Every structure is written in C-alpha cells, then in structure tokens.
Amino acid sequence: MSGIADVARIAGVSKSTASRALTGGGYVSESTRQRVIDAARVIGYVASPNAASLVTGRTKNVGVIIPFVNRWYFGEVLEGIEDGLLACDYDLTLYNVRPGTTSRARIFEHFLARKRFDGIITIGIEPSPAELARLVSLERPVVALGGQLPGIASVSIDDVAVSRLATEHLIGLGHTRIVHIGGERSDDLVGSVHGRRLTGYMDAMEAAGLGAQILYVPSDMSVPGGYAAGVQVIGDPRNRPTAISAASDEVAVGTIIAARRTGMEVPSDLSVVGVDGHEYAEMFSLTTVEQSPREQGAAIVDLLMDALEGRPSADHVLLHPTRLVVRSSTARPRPEAMTRS
Amino acid sequence: MSGIADVARIAGVSKSTASRALTGGGYVSESTRQRVIDAARVIGYVASPNAASLVTGRTKNVGVIIPFVNRWYFGEVLEGIEDGLLACDYDLTLYNVRPGTTSRARIFEHFLARKRFDGIITIGIEPSPAELARLVSLERPVVALGGQLPGIASVSIDDVAVSRLATEHLIGLGHTRIVHIGGERSDDLVGSVHGRRLTGYMDAMEAAGLGAQILYVPSDMSVPGGYAAGVQVIGDPRNRPTAISAASDEVAVGTIIAARRTGMEVPSDLSVVGVDGHEYAEMFSLTTVEQSPREQGAAIVDLLMDALEGRPSADHVLLHPTRLVVRSSTARPRPEAMTRS
DNA sequence: AGCGAGTCGGGAACCGGTTCCATGGACACG
DNA sequence: CGTGTCCATGGAACCGGTTCCCGACTCGCT
Numbered sequence: 139m140s141g142i143a144d145v146a147r148i149a150g151v152s153k154s155t156a157s158r159a160l161t162g163g164g165y166v167s168e169s170t171r172q173r174v175i176d177a178a179r180v181i182g183y184v185a186s187p188n189a190a191s192l193v194t195g196r197t198k199n200v201g202v203i204i205p206f207v208n209r210w211y212f213g214e215v216l217e218g219i220e221d222g223l224l225a226c227d228y229d230l231t232l233y234n235v236r237p238g239t240t241s242r243a244r245i246f247e248h249f250l251a252r253k254r255f256d257g258i259i260t261i262g263i264e265p266s267p268a269e270l271a272r273l274v275s276l277e278r279p280v281v282a283l284g285g286q287l288p289g290i291a292s293v294s295i296d297d298v299a300v301s302r303l304a305t306e307h308l309i310g311l312g313h314t315r316i317v318h319i320g321g322e323r324s325d326d327l328v329g330s331v332h333g334r335r336l337t338g339y340m341d342a343m344e345a346a347g348l349g350a351q352i353l354y355v356p357s358d359m360s361v362p363g364g365y366a367a368g369v370q371v372i373g374d375p376r377n378r379p380t381a382i383s384a385a386s387d388e389v390a391v392g393t394i395i396a397a398r399r400t401g402m403e404v405p406s407d408l409s410v411v412g413v414d415g416h417e418y419a420e421m422f423s424l425t426t427v428e429q430s431p432r433e434q435g436a437a438i439v440d441l442l443m444d445a446l447e448g449r450p451s452a453d454h455v456l457l458h459p460t461r462l463v464v465r466s467s468t469a470r471p472r473p474e475a476m477t478r479s
Numbered sequence: 480m481s482g483i484a485d486v487a488r489i490a491g492v493s494k495s496t497a498s499r500a501l502t503g504g505g506y507v508s509e510s511t512r513q514r515v516i517d518a519a520r521v522i523g524y525v526a527s528p529n530a531a532s533l534v535t536g537r538t539k540n541v542g543v544i545i546p547f548v549n550r551w552y553f554g555e556v557l558e559g560i561e562d563g564l565l566a567c568d569y570d571l572t573l574y575n576v577r578p579g580t581t582s583r584a585r586i587f588e589h590f591l592a593r594k595r596f597d598g599i600i601t602i603g604i605e606p607s608p609a610e611l612a613r614l615v616s617l618e619r620p621v622v623a624l625g626g627q628l629p630g631i632a633s634v635s636i637d638d639v640a641v642s643r644l645a646t647e648h649l650i651g652l653g654h655t656r657i658v659h660i661g662g663e664r665s666d667d668l669v670g671s672v673h674g675r676r677l678t679g680y681m682d683a684m685e686a687a688g689l690g691a692q693i694l695y696v697p698s699d700m701s702v703p704g705g706y707a708a709g710v711q712v713i714g715d716p717r718n719r720p721t722a723i724s725a726a727s728d729e730v731a732v733g734t735i736i737a738a739r740r741t742g743m744e745v746p747s748d749l750s751v752v753g754v755d756g757h758e759y760a761e762m763f764s765l766t767t768v769e770q771s772p773r774e775q776g777a778a779i780v781d782l783l784m785d786a787l788e789g790r791p792s793a794d795h796v797l798l799h800p801t802r803l804v805v806r807s808s809t810a811r812p813r814p815e816a817m818t819r820s
Numbered sequence: 821a822g823c824g825a826g827t828c829g830g831g832a833a834c835c836g837g838t839t840c841c842a843t844g845g846a847c848a849c850g
Numbered sequence: 851c852g853t854g855t856c857c858a859t860g861g862a863a864c865c866g867g868t869t870c871c872c873g874a875c876t877c878g879c880t
Contacts, residue, residue: 141866152830157868164869165827184592188529188538189866193835197529199572199595207557213549220575224582229595231540231572234561241565251525254540254570365762395762398739421706421736482836493860498838505839506857530836534865 140181149177160185199229200442201255203245203263205237209360210388210416211431215261215283218435226443231255235263246272257442259283264330279445283438284331286454291445293438293455297331300427300460301338304411305383307425307462309346311470313381313409316343318354319367319393320385332359335385335413353379357389364392372400372408380471381409387416387426394422394467405469415463425468429460481522489518501526540570541783542596544586544604546578550701551729551757552772556602556624559776567784572596576604587613598783600624605671620786624779625672627795632786634779634796638672641768641801642679645752646724648766648803650687652811654722654750657684659695660708660734661726673700676726676754694720698730705733713741713749721812722750728757728767735763735808746810756804766809770801 146156151170158164159174166174177183191197202219206212223230231254235242246269250258257279264285265273273280274289282292301318308316321336336354343352357367364384371393372378384390390412397408404410412419415428437455444451487497492511499505500515507515518524532538543560547553557573564571572595576583587610591599598620605626606614614621615630623633642659649657662677677695684693698708705725712734713719725731731753738749745751753760756769778796785792 142868143866153867154831154869155829158829161868165829167828170828182592184594186533186866187593187595188533189835190868191835192527192529192533192837192866193868195835206554207548208551208554210549213547213554216548216573217575217577220573221580221582224585224590229572229590229593231570232557232561234558236558239562241562244565249565249570251523252528252570253525254528361759362762392762418702421703421733483838484836494837495839495861496859499859502838506859508858511858527836530865531838532865533836533867534838536865 140183142183142185144181145174145178145183148181149174197254197256198227199231199255201231201233201250201258203233203235203258203260205235205262207232207234211386211414212261214431215435215438218432219259219439220435221432222436222439226439228256250276253278256446257281259438259442260285261438262331279442281438281442281445283434291441291451291453291455293434293441293457295429295434295457295460297334298338298341299458300413300429301335301383301385302342303338303460303462304413304427305339305342306346307411307464308381308383308409308468309342309348311381311409311468313379313471314348314351315377315379316348316351316353316381316383317371317379318352318383318385319357319364319371320359320389321354321356332385339383357385359386359389361388361392361395364389365396366392368393368396369400372397372402379408381468382411384410384412387412387414387419387424390424390426390467391416391418391422394424404467406472409468409471411468419463419465423465423467425463425465427460427462429457433457481524483524483526485522486515486519486524489522490515538595538597539568540572540596542572542574542591542599544574544576544599544601546576546603548573548575552727552755553602555772556776556779559773560600560780561776562773563777563780567780569597591617594619597787598622600779600783601626602779603672620783622779622783622786624775632782632792632794632796634775634782634798636770636775636798636801638675639679639682640799641754641770642676642724642726643683644679644801644803645754645768646680646683647687648805649722649724649750649752649809650683650689652722652750652809654720654812655689655692656718656720657689657692657694657722657724658712658720659693659724659726660698660705660712661700661730662695662697673726680724698726700727700730702729702733702736705730706737707733709734709737710741713738713743720749722809723752725751725753728753728755728760728765731765731767731808732757732759732763735765745808747813750809750812752809760804760806764807766804766806768801768803770798774798 142156143153146153156174159166159171187198200223204212207216220230233245235245253276260282262284280290282290284294286292318336318339321332340352343349355367355371357363382393384393390410394404394410397404402408412424412426415426419426434457437457441451483497484494487494497515500507500512528539541564545553548557561571574586576586594617601623603625621631623631625635627633659677659680662673681693684690696708696712698704723734725734731751735745735751738745743749753765753767756767760767775798778798782792
C-alpha cells in the first residue's frame with residue numbers, strides 16, 4: 139500500500155506539494171509537478187477517495203434510486219447514466235427500490251443517511267412526503283428523471299404530447315374505437331408517467347370529437363402486463379376496439395402477442411401503437427413514438443453536474459425530440475368495422 | 480452536521496466510549512451504552528462510512544462488474560445481489576462493462592483502482608489475463624458468477640447438463656434434425672456459458688447417435704439475436720430442422736417470433752426449447768429448463784460474505800435445482816417430417 | 821537599494837471516526 | 851491489608867489525504 143507520502147518522498151517534495159501537483163490546486167512549478175506525476179506513475183499510486191472525501195466533503199460518487207433494472211426503459215436509462223457518470227469520473231451506487239419489497243424503507247431510512255454520494259438521481263420514483271423530507275435532509279442535490287417534484291430539478295419528455303401523437307396517428311387512419319392500455323385510474327394524473335400518457339390519449343380523443351368513446355384498461359407496464367390486458371380487451375368480441383394505444387412498447391408487444399394468440403391479425407383486425415422505441419419494436423413491426431432513454435440518462439447526469447459544480451441550470455428540462463415511427467402494426471380499419479361502429 | 484463528538488458530549492462521555500458503544504467493541508457498561516445510543520438517536524447521528532473505513536479498512540461496499548443490466552438474466556441476478564447485499568448492510572457500486580464500449584478498460588484501469596469496496600462480484604465476465612492481474616492486485620476477495628476463473632471462488636449452474644436436458648427432451652419426442660442456436664464457434668468451449676450449452680447439445684446428440692446431424696448457428700443471446708438466427712435457419716426450406724434447441728429463452732422467443740412470421744406453426748412445424756425460465760416463457764408457452772438467477776445472486780453474495788468474514792468456503796458452488804418445464808412449444812415432429820429426414 | 825506582488829514549497833492542523841494504551845475503581849483472594 | 855484481575859473510561863495517536871498559513875525567493879518597478 140503506497141500512500142501520497144511515498145510519492146512525495148520519491149519525488150523529493152513534501153506531502154502538501156505532492157497533493158497540489160496531483161490535484162492541480164495551488165502553485166506548483168511545471169518541473170516539480172512532472173516529477174511528482176512520474177513518481178506516482180512509477181509506484182502505481184491512486185489516491186484513496188475515502189481519505190480525500192473526508193476532508194473535501196466530495197465523494198465523486200452519486201446514488202441512483204431506481205425501481206427496476208430489467209424493464210427496458212429503466213435499464214437503458216441506467217446505462218446512459220452510468221456512461222455519463224464514468225465520463226465525469228464519478229462512481230455509481232445503486233439503490234434498487236423495487237415495489238413490493240421492504241427494502242424501500244430501509245434504503246430511505248438507513249442507506250441514504252450514510253451520505254456516500256455528492257448527489258442523488260431518482261428515476262421514475264414518486265416519493266412520499268416523508269421520503270421527500272429524507273431526501274432534502276441529506277443536503278445534497280437531488281435530480282429526478284420522469285416526474286416533477288417540488289424543489290427538485292428534473293428531466294422528462296412530454297408524456298402527454300407523446301401519447302397524444304400516437305393516438306392521433308390512429309385517429310388519422312380512421313379509427314374511432316380506440317382503447318388505451320396502461321394508465322391506471324388510481325394514479326395521480328398529473329404526477330405519474332402512466333397518468334400523463336392517459337391524459338394524452340384522452341386529449342386526442344376529445345379533440346377529435348370522440349370523447350364518448352374514451353376507454354382505458356389499467357395494466358402493468360410490462361409485456362406480460364400488456365398481454366393480460368390485451369386478452370381482456372380482445373376477449374369480448376361485441377365491443378372489441380379496432381385499435382389500441384398502448385402506454386409503452388412493452389405493453390404494445392404484449393397486446394400484439396395476445397391478439398395473435400386469439401387468431402387476430404395485426405394490423406388488419408387490430409392496429410396497435412406504442413411509445414418507447416423498444417429494441418423489440420422492429421421485430422414486431424411496431425408503430426411507435428420513439429423516446430431515447432439513453433439520452434435522458436445523459437441529460438439527467440448533465441443536470442446533476444450543473445448542480446454539483448454550482449452552475450445555474452433550468453428547473454426542468456423537457457426533452458422533446460420524440461418522433462413517430464410508422465411500421466406495419468397500424469393500418470386503416472376494415473370497412474365493415476368502421477360501419478359497425 | 481453532527482459527529483460522534485456531539486453524541487459523546489450529549490451523552491456525557493468521551494469520543495472513544497461513544498464509538499465503542501455504537502460499534503459494539505470493547506467494554507462499555509450497559510447504562511452508558513444506552514445513554515449513547517439514545518443521544519445518537521436524538522440528534523439523528525449516522526456514522527460517516529468514509530471516516531470509519533479510513534481506519535478500519537472496511538468500506539461496507541461491494542463492487543459488481545456486469546456486462547448488461549437489461550438482459551433478463553443479468554437484471555434478475557443484479558436484483559438478487561442487491562437484495563443480498565442490503566440484508567448484510569452493504570452498498571453496491573455498479574461497474575457496467577458493456578461490450579463494444581471503451582468503458583471496460585477505463586473501469587479496470589481507473590475505477591477499480593480506487594478500491595472503494597471490500598470485495599468484487601463479477602457476473603458473466605471473462606477477464607483477459609491483464610484484467611485478471613488487475614483484479615488480483617486489488618487485494619480484495621473476488622467471486623465470479625457463471626464462469627470459473629483460476630484462483631477465484633465461483634457459483635454457477637451446470638450449463639452443460641441444462642442444455643443436454645433440453646436437447647434430450649427434443650430427442651425423446653422423436654426429433655432428429657435439431658439445430659442449436661446460441662453458441663459461438665469461436666468461444667472457448669470450456670470457459671463460456673455459450674460454449675458449455677453448445678457442448679450439452681452436442682453431448683446429447685452424440686449420445687443419441689445423432690452426431691452426424693449436429694448443427695449450430697451462432698447468435699447474440701437476445702430476442703433480436705434469436706430472431707435473426709431463426710430467420711436464417713428457417714430460411715432454407717430444404718434442410719429445415721424440426722426442432723430448435725436455443726441457448727437461452729430470449730433466443731428461443733426470438734426464434735418463435737421468426738417462425739410465426741414465416742408462417743410456421745409452433746410446435747406443429749417447429750419445436751422450440753429454451754433455457755432460463757424467463758418471465759416471457761409462459762406467454763409464449765415456451766418449454767424451457769428453468770434456472771433461478773435471483774437465487775444465484777443470493778448464492779454469490781453468500782460466497783463473498785464468507786470470504787469477507789474469513790470463513791472457509793467452497794471453491795466452487797454448483798447450483799443444480801434446474802428443472803425442465805414442459806409447455807406447448809414442443810411436440811412430436813410431423814410424421815412426414817420424420818420420414819423425410 | 822527598497823519594496824510589493826507573484827510564485828513556490830514546507831509544516832501543521834484538520835476531516836471524523838477507531839483503537840491502543842494508561843488510569844482508576846471494584847472486587848476477590850491470600 | 852496488599853496485590854492481582856477485571857471492567858469501565860478517557861486521552862491521544864492514527865488512517866491518508868487536503869488545505870491553511872507562513873516563509874523564502876524572484877522579479878519588476880520606483
């Protein structure tokens with residue numbers, strides 16, 4: 139174990155000079171700086187972040203609070219964040235607060251209190267008031283992805299617009315009996331992603347004079363969830379819709395699988411549109427509104443870095459380069475279906 | 480910011496006594512211990528892990544090196560590990576060494592050298608000799624999941640047996656023209672999971688006297704990868720197989736989607752068997768050999784904890800409660816297909 | 821020549837804990 | 851009553867860096 143004292147001795151300087159040379163603060167002549175750096179390289183010296191952060195108060199580490207790692211969106215975002223943090227020389231500690239586990243309370247009460255990080259990124263989390271107070275009490279910058287919180291800078295896409303765009307695509311094709319799968323009635327419609335996407339669907343329907351046809355089915359935001367909801371929606375042949383506006387691509391894919399299982403053809407019997415730009419979208423020829431979670435990860439890292447460096451930054455960043463990619467899971471409805479409506 | 484000095488002052492004892500009372504070492508009378516604990520609770524004191532680890536050398540943190548977070552297997556394993564570590568009061572820092580990025584070298588050279596952890600878990604990683612040397616030079620216990628390394632304790636399932644079991648199921652149904660999708664010829668057949676599953680397939684074929692029929696197609700271990708390979712295998716109607724033994728469920732699902740796209744029925748035209756027990760398996764009625772990544776995550780944490788506590792432990796733990804779950808993606812081959820062989 | 825500003829480097833304090841060592845009291849035993 | 855052991859506690863050193871403060875030296879200017 140070689141410490142900075144060894145480096146200093148080899149370079150023939152004092153600890154303080156060695157530290158200045160390596161961290162780049164204060165006055166050090168170019169020649170001695172070089173000598174110190176060489177000495178450090180020779181013995182393979184790497185500063186202990188523990189010791190450094192003890193005095194500087196900065197850990198070069200950020201905490202990421204995330205509900206899932208193996209849902210596509212969250213996985214992609216996480217990888218985007220990891221890349222961004224690596225580039226800024228930060229480590230990443232993972233706090234996985236999966237719903238339905240007891241770990242959430244323990245993480246908020248116990249693990250976060252250790253303050254092993256300079257800042258926190260939350261992803262798709264809606265903290266309770268108590269949790270929010272906890273976060274604030276850490277006295278570290280907190281930024282949120284996908285959900286606005288009072289007093290916390292955030293990044294998100296315009297979920298209302300995205301879902302409205304998807305629904306308008308179906309309406310433009312001539313569909314009128316369109317069901318939305320994903321949003322849950324119990325959700326706070328302003329706060330949650332699910333809720334905002336439901337709102338987008340409803341906005342589009344109302345704008346087209348189809349307010350009376352609004353119908354939505356709650357679903358887990360996953361392929362199996364979409365499958366189950368799809369089975370339910372398709373199950374009743376009498377008031378079967380001609381199109382589905384799904385809140386995510388995973389839901390959309392699940393719905394497509396359910397439709398095929400039931401012997402329905404996509405898109406001739408049923409059009410399906412999703413939101414995400416999932417890696418499976420192409421395979422299923424899924425029409426979807428793309429968002430790029432990796433970029434969102436990068437953006438949230440930028441925002442946090444602004445806060446850490448004390449740079450001024452926006453309260454809220456709205457990423458909007460989302461675009462509709464039309465593939466062959468959507469088409470005009472069958473004529474008989476149209477008249478039957 | 481309250482430190483242990485504040486706790487000590489409030490409790491009316493010295494720093495050293497306060498420390499002993501809170502960490503549980505040395506002699507402290509029950510009454511003063513209680514007084515200290517109360518004082519700590521009153522001011523919401525949480526010890527700085529940085530300061531503590533500076534002197535103890537233990538960080539209460541482990542590093543996890545993982546190639547993907549959003550492949551099902553890896554995501555599940557990661558969640559299993561997170562749960563296990565939380566239970567032991569450890570934090571988790573994530574080192575994501577996605578193939579095809581430059582981050583891998585930076586992580587091994589730069590980030591690991593910071594030694595912010597008491598131990599390392601690698602998942603499905605095959606380190607180069609240089610990387611292995613790096614890991615050893617950290618002087619911290621390293622354990623590996625899914626891949627044996629010289630001098631490193633590990634946990635894995637019997638990939639050869641698992642794949643053999645899957646293939647034997649197809650042979651038992653009467654299939655003879657069975658293609659394996661997944662393994663790559665270039666892989667070290669002993670070292671990699673892909674390779675071992677290929678070996679299991681070949682073993683089963685040879686044992687059944689079908690050695691001459693052995694055929695395998697390399698593929699990315701993902702749904703799109705399986706889809707692409709499936710298209711390729713099915714593409715040539717002349718020597719189309721009657722069954723596919725896929726190296727993972729994601730590959731199997733991709734193959735099923737490809738088959739359906741081509742108008743083939745599963746299982747009547749093509750039987751498909753996978754390995755994993757993926758969350759999509761039921762939806763696709765996939766016959767598969769289940770493994771439980773979450774348990775593997777728990778097991779690898781146990782192994783690391785043994786090493787950290789200095790307990791003796793096995794060099795290698797072979798988890799074998801893997802079982803074949805038969806659903807309806809596999810069936811007897813069509814008679815004409817059998818004779819045509 | 822005298823002086824101030826700017827540059828360079830060393831000594832020592834400090835971050836917030838843990839642990840070694842010394843001290844002192846209580847108690848048992850010869 | 852002296853002495854040894856055990857228990858409880860406090861003081862101080864220490865972990866490995868960073869940073870404050872101060873002294874010395876150089877240089878340019880009056």
